[in-house]
Amino acid sequence: MVETWAATAAAPARRPRARRTEAGRQRRGSRVVRFALAASLVAVLAMWWASVPAAFVATPANALTSIGELSGMLGAVLVCAQVLLIARVPWFENAVGLDKLVSWHRSLGTSVILLVVAHVVFIVLGGELTSRNPPWDELVSVLQSYPDMLTALIGTIAFLAVGLSSARLIRTRLSYEVWYWLHVTTYAAIFLTFFHQLSGGAHFVAYPINRIAWILLYLGTAAAVLTWRFILPATDAWRGRMRVVAVVAESPGMNSVWLRGPNLDRLGVRAGNFLLVRFISWGHLGTAHPYSVSAVPANGHLRITVGTLGDHSRKLPALRTGTLVFAEGPFGHFTADRASRSRILLVAGGAGIGPIRALAEELALRGARPVVLYRVSSVEQLALMDELTALPGVTVFPLVGRRTELGYDPLGAGSLARIVPDLAEWEAFICGPEAMAEQVESSLRELRMPRRFIHREELSMS
Structure with missing residues (x-):
């Protein structure tokens, strides 16, 4: 292990009240967004309950069909929520942070796919019990019997393709470009599946208030995407x-x-x-x-x-x-404003050294004395090392070598405790590959560092 000490050191940073306020504001924003999402799901349940037939559980076929309709409505609302979370709406980003919004977007994706599949499966099973047709014949019958079903089928296939591309096993085998353009088709999928809901949905055909509410939901989502994802970013980018x-x-x-x-x-x-x-x-x-x-x-x-x-x-x-x-x-909210302790640990891996290097410089200028752990497989990969070691007040520990060669994990709890004692009293910023970040966070938690003092920035938007 190589150890490099900076030439000078500054006094420990004080704990400004504004930083605590920033963290509190983000927590409040997160709660508000979660409440809004829960309220939207409750509103859909109320809409479904108010328009479902009184005999919706009279037979197994009716019950399955009703469950399929509810699954489709919930899935549609969550799709709109997914899009809004990454539409770069200023209030969302300021209140929560883009990194957390992306994480929520990923989490909702699994729920959306499950609801879309449940919608199709339960509708087909309900029709099968009524008509006594085999499942495949019933699926063909549904496609032929209701309006706008062909476009809905295309949109559903697109949703499933996007969902599968985000699965970890598949995502690791796709380039960012392929993944990106697959996700762009989500907008087309939403458009293609929208019309069959109004023209064939039992809860919309005879219920004008529901139709109006549904149209407003989709128009509002589309307006937010066009405004903050395309028009304003294009204008700002040009300026x-x-x-x-x-x-x-x-x-x-x-x-x-x-x-x-x-x-x-x-x-x-x-x-x-x-x-x-x-x-x-x-x-x-x-x-x-x-x-x-x-x-x-x-x-x-x-x-x-x-x-x-x-x-x-x-x-x-x-x-x-x-x-x-x-x-x-x-x-991103991976900034020095999140620091609320005087002793700060910065951990970088791979391309994560870029933001960590900038963060170390700003923290040092604020009077902190950050310690940087720089994890690489070989000495040749120590990018920006000269700049890091030249920063006054910054201590750098390059952790070089593969675990199989070293015989231990440099980011394990025992190794970290030997490098920096009393980590429970420190605050950590971690940036690098997901597996590395998870390992470091696990080690810090094992060393009793509270979760609220561990900040992560993954090098991924997918």
Whole structure:
């Protein structure tokens, strides 16, 4: 293990009240969003109950059909909620944070898929018990008997494809670009499945109030997406447009891109934030990728440091000087404002060194003395190491080597306790691959660090 001590040290940071207020505001925002989601589900249940036939449990066929209808209605509401969570609505992001919204979006995805499948299965089973047809024949009968069912079938298949692509086993085998464009089809799937609900749904055909409420739900969701996901970001991106100044190879598989722009100081980028970056160059136009900032704007320049994890990032070294860049953001609450203790541990792995390096600099400027644990498999992968060791007041511990070679886990509880005693009294910021982040959090919890003092930023939007 290599240990590098900075030349100077500053006094411990004090504990500003504003930081506690920020954390409290996020907790309140999270509760409000959860309450709104629960209230929407209760409203759907009330809508279904008010319009369900009195004899909906008179026979097994009626009961199954009614359950299928309820599953479809709940699934539709959760789909709208999923879209709204990542529509970049300012209130949601300010109250909760984009990282947590993305996590909730993922969690809701499983529920949506299960409800969509339940909707189809129970409707078919209910019809099968009534008509005595085999399941396949009943499915064909449903498709032929109700309006707008062909488009609904296409939309349902799209939903299932998106859901499967997010399963961990499949997601790890897909490039970000393929995953991204599969998820874009969600908008088409919502559109394709909407009309059959109004034209064939038993709870909408004869109930105009329900129809109006459903239309308003979808129109509101569409308006939010168009406004905050497309129109305003496109306008802001044009105003804050940048150009590539240089691409620097920091280590094998790690590159920094320096950007220049006239309005960088107005973006409000903080250490720990990330931007959705789109390079106007062949091979990069199709998607905007989330890249963390490794050097905050200064003198009209900004830097992102990127690991070669996909097709998009592997093409970064080929970017030409002067390439036009559009960026959305900043996003994320992985900032120094979340720190409420004077002793701070920063843990980086892989491309996570970018935001950790920026965060270490800001914390040091605030008077803190952060300790950085930098986990890599080989010495050659220690990107930005010279910059880290040059930061006054920052202590750096490179943790180099594979576990099979070392014979132990450098991020295990025992190893962490030997490097930094009394971790229960510290606060931690973790950025890196998901598996690494989970290991570090587990070790810190084992060492009795309270969960509220462990902050994570995963290098993924998927």
